[in-house]
Amino acid sequence: MTSPRALAPKPSSKRPPRLARLRRGELPPDAEALARFLVGVTVVRELPEGRAFARIVETEAYLPGDAAAHSFHGETARNRSLFLRRGHAYVYFIYGNHYCFNVSAGDAGTGAGVLVRAGEPLAGIELMRARRGGIADRDLMRGPGRFAQALGIDRSLDGVDLCAPGGLWLAAPLRSTGPLVASRRIGITKEADRVLRFYELGSRFVSGPSRIA
DNA sequence: TCACTGATCGTCT
DNA sequence: GACGATCAGTGAG
Numbered sequence: 001m002t003s004p005r006a007l008a009p010k011p012s013s014k015r016p017p018r019l020a021r022l023r024r025g026e027l028p029p030d031a032e033a034l035a036r037f038l039v040g041v042t043v044v045r046e047l048p049e050g051r052a053f054a055r056i057v058e059t060e061a062y063l064p065g066d067a068a069a070h071s072f073h074g075e076t077a078r079n080r081s082l083f084l085r086r087g088h089a090y091v092y093f094i095y096g097n098h099y100c101f102n103v104s105a106g107d108a109g110t111g112a113g114v115l116v117r118a119g120e121p122l123a124g125i126e127l128m129r130a131r132r133g134g135i136a137d138r139d140l141m142r143g144p145g146r147f148a149q150a151l152g153i154d155r156s157l158d159g160v161d162l163c164a165p166g167g168l169w170l171a172a173p174l175r176s177t178g179p180l181v182a183s184r185r186i187g188i189t190k191e192a193d194r195v196l197r198f199y200e201l202g203s204r205f206v207s208g209p210s211r212i213a
Numbered sequence: 214t215c216a217c218t219g220a221t222c223g224t225c226t
Numbered sequence: 227g228a229c230g231a232t233c234a235g236t237g238a239g
Contacts, residue, residue, distance in 0.1 A: 060231070068231070078224060095232050096221025102231085115231055145232045187231055209215070216238085226228085 016123065019044055019053065019171035024087045024163045031105035031112035034086065035061035035198050038103060038114055038170075040177030042122070045151040046167050052124025052151060054141055055174065058117040058199040058206045060185045062102075064110055067190040071111030081159040083111045089168055091148070091158040098145030101153050103162060103170070117144045117186070117197070120205040122174065127152075143207040178202055 019042060028034045036059075044053040062069035070079045070092065081090040082104055090102040090113050105112040119141035121128055128140045128150040141147040148154070153168065162170045179201040184193060186208050199206045 062231075070231075073225085076225075092231085093223060094230060096223075096230095098221095098232050100231060117231085143232070185231075189230095214239090217236085219235095220233090222230105224229090 017174050019174075021165075022087075022163055022170040022172060024085070027086050027103075027105075027163075029086060029106060031063050031110075031114060032061045032196060034103065034105045035059040035114045035196065036180060038116065039180055039198055039200055040173040040175075042171040042174055043101075043116070043119065043151065044169050044171050045124070045153070047124070047127060047152055049127055050124055052121075052127045053171070054119035054121050054147075054151065056116055056118075057120050057203040058197070060115040060117055060198075061105075061196040062113050062115065063196070064106070064112050066112075066194070068185065068188045068192070068194075069112070071113070075111065079111075082113050083109055084159065086110075087161065087163045087170070089153075089157050089160040089162055091153055091155055093155060094145070099148040099154050100144040101148045101151075101157075115144060116147055118142050118199070118205055118207045119147050119150075120203065121150065138204055142205055 028037050038056050038059050041056050042053050071082045075083050084104045085108045086105045088104040101116045102113040121140050132140050132150050140150045157168050160168050181201045182195045183197045185197045
């Protein structure tokens with residue numbers, strides 16, 4: 001199910017874990033494969049107050065020609081980053097309140113991506129709590145809007161290269177990933193039956209009703 | 214635990 | 227002017 005991936009050195013209780021930046025060549029070119037690959041991957045955010053990072057536990061793939069994808073009607077100022085070569089951030093604003101974080105997939109011009117729907121906080125948890133209003137740790141990143149809010153992700157990070165040093169980047173998984181489960185995507189009306197959502201079985205940080213999760 | 218609803222505003226038609 | 231890859235709050239079972 002999961003492709004073999006290099007694991008970063010085991011985190012020690014004394015020292016912070018060493019984060020190994022992902023290279024673009026490690027990212028599967030296809031959006032669905034990338035969505036599976038990203039479950040377990042570490043998202044690192046460099047903030048003025050310090051570093052925060054989290055483990056991705058839930059993703060959704062949006063493919064070329066997919067009526068539910070923002071790229072479906074072609075490239076616009078809003079979705080331009082979705083058409084960048086794989087491994088770039090596509091951040092959009094939704095429902096007047098929330099940002100959602102995607103990783104672009106495919107070659108330049110493809111218009112595919114992976115929505116990061118939920119994460120498990122690993123470090124910088126105090127920073128996340130401060131941004132999320134001190135709610136339960138389980139809910140810090142349970143949902144795409146919450147994930148972005150916890151890490152302070154907004155449109156200023158749209159188009160950022162996630163395989164290069166900067167404010168937001170991807171690192172190799174810090175521990176092995178449990179079994180992956182696939183389901184229908186959440187919150188869409190078009191192509192709603194396609195099974196393109198992936199999450200780690202048993203994770204308490206996965207979003208959505210428990211009967212799907 | 215789940216279903217329902219209002220809030221809120223950028224983007225596109 | 228309508229819609230949307232959401233969320234928090236509320237109330238019912």
